Every structure is written in C-alpha cells, then in structure tokens.
Amino acid sequence: MSRLKQLFQDKKNNILSVFYTAGFPKLNDTVEIARHLQSGGADIIEIGIPFSDPVADGPTIQASNKVALDNGMTVKLLLEQVKEIRKDVNIPIVLMGYLNPVLQYGFEKFCKEAAANGVDGLILPDMPLDEFNEHKDLTSSLGLDVIFLVSPTTSAERINMIDGLSSGFVYAVSSSSTTGAKKGFTADQEQYFQKLKSANLKNPFLIGFGISDHATFSKASEYGSGAIVGSAFINLLQESSNFGKDISQFVESLKSKS
Amino acid sequence: MKYTVNEKGFYGKFGGAYIPEMLYPNVEELRQNYTSIINEPSFQTEFAKLLKDYVGRPTPLYFAQRLSEAYKAKIYLKREDLCHTGAHKINNTIGQILLARRMGKKKIIAETGAGQHGVATATVCALMGMDCTVYMGQLDMDRQRPNVERMRILGAQVVPARSGNMTLKDATNEAMRHWINNPSDTHYIIGSVVGPHPYPDMVTRFQSVISEEIKAQLQEAEGNPFPDYVVACVGGGSNAAGAYYHFLEDEHVNLVGVEAAGKGVDSGESAATTALGKTGVLHGSKTLLMQTEDGQVIEPYSISAGLDYPGIGPLHAHLFDTQRVQFVSATDDDAMQAGIELSRTEGIIPAIESAHAVAALKQLAVDPDDVVVINLSGRGDKDLETYIRWGKY
Ligand SMILES: Cc1ncc(COP(=O)(O)O)c(C=O)c1O
Numbered sequence: 001m002s003r004l005k006q007l008f009q010d011k012k013n014n015i016l017s018v019f020y021t022a023g024f025p026k027l028n029d030t031v032e033i034a035r036h037l038q039s040g041g042a043d044i045i046e047i048g049i050p051f052s053d054p055v056a057d058g059p060t061i062q063a064s065n066k067v068a069l070d071n072g073m074t075v076k077l078l079l080e081q082v083k084e085i086r087k088d089v090n091i092p093i094v095l096m097g098y099l100n101p102v103l104q105y106g107f108e109k110f111c112k113e114a115a116a117n118g119v120d121g122l123i124l125p126d127m128p129l130d131e132f133n134e135h136k137d138l139t140s141s142l143g144l145d146v147i148f149l150v151s152p153t154t155s156a157e158r159i160n161m162i163d164g165l166s167s168g169f170v171y172a173v174s175s176s177s178t179t180g181a182k183k184g185f186t187a188d189q190e191q192y193f194q195k196l197k198s199a200n201l202k203n204p205f206l207i208g209f210g211i212s213d214h215a216t217f218s219k220a221s222e223y224g225s226g227a228i229v230g231s232a233f234i235n236l237l238q239e240s241s242n243f244g245k246d247i248s249q250f251v252e253s254l255k256s257k258s
Numbered sequence: 259m260k261y262t263v264n265e266k267g268f269y270g271k272f273g274g275a276y277i278p279e280m281l282y283p284n285v286e287e288l289r290q291n292y293t294s295i296i297n298e299p300s301f302q303t304e305f306a307k308l309l310k311d312y313v314g315r316p317t318p319l320y321f322a323q324r325l326s327e328a329y330k331a332k333i334y335l336k337r338e339d340l341c342h343t344g345a346h347k348i349n350n351t352i353g354q355i356l357l358a359r360r361m362g363k364k365k366i367i368a369e370t371g372a373g374q375h376g377v378a379t380a381t382v383c384a385l386m387g388m389d390c391t392v393y394m395g396q397l398d399m400d401r402q403r404p405n406v407e408r409m410r411i412l413g414a415q416v417v418p419a420r421s422g423n424m425t426l427k428d429a430t431n432e433a434m435r436h437w438i439n440n441p442s443d444t445h446y447i448i449g450s451v452v453g454p455h456p457y458p459d460m461v462t463r464f465q466s467v468i469s470e471e472i473k474a475q476l477q478e479a480e481g482n483p484f485p486d487y488v489v490a491c492v493g494g495g496s497n498a499a500g501a502y503y504h505f506l507e508d509e510h511v512n513l514v515g516v517e518a519a520g521k522g523v524d525s526g527e528s529a530a531t532t533a534l535g536k537t538g539v540l541h542g543s544k545t546l547l548m549q550t551e552d553g554q555v556i557e558p559y560s561i562s563a564g565l566d567y568p569g570i571g572p573l574h575a576h577l578f579d580t581q582r583v584q585f586v587s588a589t590d591d592d593a594m595q596a597g598i599e600l601s602r603t604e605g606i607i608p609a610i611e612s613a614h615a616v617a618a619l620k621q622l623a624v625d626p627d628d629v630v631v632i633n634l635s636g637r638g639d640k641d642l643e644t645y646i647r648w649g650k651y
Contacts, residue, residue, distance in 0.1 A: 151282075
C-alpha cells in the first residue's frame, strides 16, 4: 500500500501537510527542512518545483520561486534531493508544480525517477484531466498517487470526476484565490467544506490555501482529514535562523492550541 | 478544415486549456457560450455596427505606389493603423466586451505590453460604462508613459506588475491571478491569440474581419480576391491571425509571419519564438515557447514592446509546424530602417511592430506581378520616443 494510502487509513483527522519550495531559501535547504518537518511532527511533505511563471500563486510563493531559481534550482537537482531526503525520512513526500518543467524533463522520465527516488504523489495543478488520462497507466504502474484540486466554484459533477481520477487524496482549495496566508474562514467557505464532507468522495480530502494558524488548521480538520499549509511556512523559513527549533515550534503551534 | 480549432481546443498538437482548477469555471463558461453568442444575429449586427461607426471600418487597402516601385511588386497596405486608437487591437476588444456584457459580467481586466491593447480595452470600457483594470509591467509603464496616461484619461485603473522582469509576460500572470481571485463578475479580455481555449479561436474570429475585407478589396482592385503574399508581424499573433484567416485553406496564398529578432536571433536578446522556442505550456496553452532546458520561460527582448513576448499563439505554432506559414524575422535595426523607409516613401509612420512586417519585404522572392499585402497593424504615434532615441533619420 502506498505511504499516502497507509497514512489516511491510520489517521482520520488533523493530518498536517506542509508545503515549501525546493531550493529555498538556500539551494540545499530542501533536504534539511524535510528532516525537521518529520521530526517536528508533520504528516506529509509537499515540495514545490519552482517555475518562472507561477500564475496560481500569491506574492509569498512567487517570491520563493524566484529565489529558488536564482539559487540555481532544477528538476534534476530536486530529484536528487528527494533521494537524499528518503535516507532518513519515512513520511509521504508529494511533489507539486506547474506542468512545463515536468514536460521539459520528460513526463515519463520524471515519473519514473520520482518514484524510484521515493516520491509518493504528484500535484500538477495546470495539467488538464484529459491529458492525465494518457498518463494514468504509467503513474499507477509506478505506484505514484496523483492528486487533483477542487475549488469552491467546481461543480458537483466535476468534483466526482476529479475524485475519480485522483488517488491518495483530493486537494480542496479553500477559496477562489491564489495561494497566501489568511486569517479565518467565512460562512460560505465552511458551507463548501461541508458540501465536500457530505459528498462521500472515494478519497479523503485535505484543505489548502489560507491555512496559517491553529484556528484555521483545526477548523479545516473538522471537515476534511486535515489541511495543507504553505505560505505561512515559507514566511517562517524566510525569517528563521534556526530551522530545527523554528520548524518544530511551527508544527506544534498549528497542531495544538497555544 | 486543417487550420481550425478542434472541439478540445487544439490546433494539431498545440492549444488546449492548461489551467488550474480555480480558473476552470470561468474559462469553461466562456467556452460553452462564445460560439453561440458570436453567432447570434443581434451580436453580429451590434459588432458590425460598432466596427463601422466607431472603429472606422472597413480600413483602406492602400496601393503603395512608391514602395511597389522600390520592391518591384504590387504592394498593398492594409491600414489597421487607421483604426480608432491606432491599431488592430480594438477589433478584438469590441468583440470581447459585447460578449462579456451578454454573459452578465460587470468588470473587465486586461494585460498590456506596449499599452495598445490596454488603451483599446480602456476605450471600450468607457464606451460601455464598465469598470476597467489593466495590468502592465512596471518597466513597460516607464517605457510607454503616454499610453499609461491615455488609459487613465479613459477611466481605467493601471496596475503595475512588479514580478519577474516586469514586462508583458508578468502583466499576463497578474491578470490571470486577478481573475482567479475574482471569479464571478469579471471578464478577462486577453489581447492576442494566446491563453487557454477558447481565447485563441475567439480572438482570431474577432480579428478575421481583416482578411474578410482584404478579400473583398482585392477583388475590387485586382479582379481577384487572392493575393500572392500576406505579410504580418507576430507578437502573440492576433493581427497575423486576422490577416491570414480567410486565406488559410487557399494554399496558393503565401502567408508570411515576421518575428522580432531583437539584436539578432542568436544574440540572446530576441523574441524570435519559432527560431528559438520548443513546445511548452505557458498562460494556459501548449505552444512554442522560448525556455531553458529546465522549462523556465526565457525573458524575450525586442525594441518593440508589442512583440516582446516569449511565445506565440497555438494557431501559429501549428501553422509553423505544418509549414503553412513561412516565419522570418527582422532585427531592431531592420525594423527601424523599414519604419523610416515607409515614412519617407508613403508618408506613413508605422508602429514599430508593424515596421517588422515591412522589413520582411527584403526577404521575399517576389515577381513584379505578385500582389503582396502587408498588414500594417498600427501607427507609430506611440513609438515617437523610440524613433527619436534611435535617431537615424
Ligand atoms: C501595432 C501592433 N502590432 C502588433 C502587435 C503584436 O500583437 P499581435 O501579434 O497579437 O498582433 C501589437 C501589440 O501590442 C501592436 O500594438
């Protein structure tokens, strides 16, 4: 059973997935950050593949992409870093990124090397469902889970289609917005979470975008199996001078009330 | 129909809608509605009337006597430079704003490079009383000050894009982000034949009036609707798509696309996408794209802000791939010289984008009987600063 499926079988809520950009703030920080996330108590590590034109991202993640690319980050190096991470990290690792760098690397080559180096899942938000249909056999034969996004404006019919194509989990974007840390949820957002909860999806779902603190994390976990935090963590990395201490404190502060 | 979009939004292997889920409902709403709205008789009547009374169509097809003598061919200029606001861009913005209104949208956003599309969008928003926000790279705002002020006079809000190199590509990123964040009441008027399906097809249709008129005008002038050559500059490719459209299936008409070679195709400072690009995905479509081996988009360069884009529309990628269109390029210097030449021989100061098309005349192997149509996409008023800085006149 895949690491992601095992996790969701063993743990039904308060699953914390943490996103950060590969090669940020320093080129080789990718590995150390992953180790600290595992020891700090994160459940899933989501590593972003930097891209020159991240249209779905707000200022924080945009800036981290630029820093990473200026540092010289590449897809090839990321795959090597994952291999390094896997030497002592056992929790699921998901790679997330825009399609173009993956296409240039070669979709098949990328998937094969990612799987061989210990990646469990892929999130490629601008890959059309039709296009994925052509790659489905490849990813499933490699045991790679592929996770698609749903948003508040996704129709019920389409949610079912996306759930059908996804494996591991479904990524529920919390609001119609680009990525970025926000405070609190509106009633409309909670209604949408409830709709997803009642939809009886085949996959568990995690809520992402705008998760920044214990309040938003625990609220999201009331509806989904947990939540994904990104921009708030990138902000922390930007300021941190001691990853070990700061990352475990950050994870702790999300998971429990201070 | 080898060159029209298929039901999935592809031209051959190019096109499609490569967008994050947050944009899907907007783009899907447009896809489901655009053909039926465009085909409504009331839409067509309103569109045609505005093109005539407001834009000033049909634009003349002018026989350029002295230029013809110089190049030993029958050269006609399609005078898109005489459109209201000074370029072909307004054909598309009129079409899209009528569509947006019929879809119940209240607000308009757009991206702009040189500011021509921004001005054309601000203009139709003023005309229709709609709220208008235009994203423009900070660098382009500094380079194209008069167009920034034109947009502001017209009531638009101009928002600087400060990410990346702060040019057209980054302005497009910002406009897409704005659309993600404002999904229900906003329509995004893209300015060229780029973006996710249905934009390339929709913008092509709105610009196709150019070739429709060329055909009728040539029939009148030459007794034959078919020219031997149609030449147009290609940034994203909207004026070219419009000038080619009604000739695409007539393979005896030679279609020529002129890209910006900047300081030379191999100088590292150019925007010659077909020469330098590889298949990739940017701004929602799969197309030819200037990019690094690692799939990062390369910042293009051209003296002309309107051609300073790292990709071309998927239709053009397909026309290049099938060799239906011959792509050539002109450097900054070629284009500036051609701009001066046209000014001196015909009394027409072209936009520097359009001057690239004129510059290609030197590269065509024409016979004296050949009929050549150059799509003069815009006028040079906006480029006076650049002409002055170039100085060699
Ligand atoms: C006069 C003129 N011609 C051409 C272009 C390039 O756009 P396209 O290739 O879409 O026609 C522009 C863009 O700003 C323009 O202003």
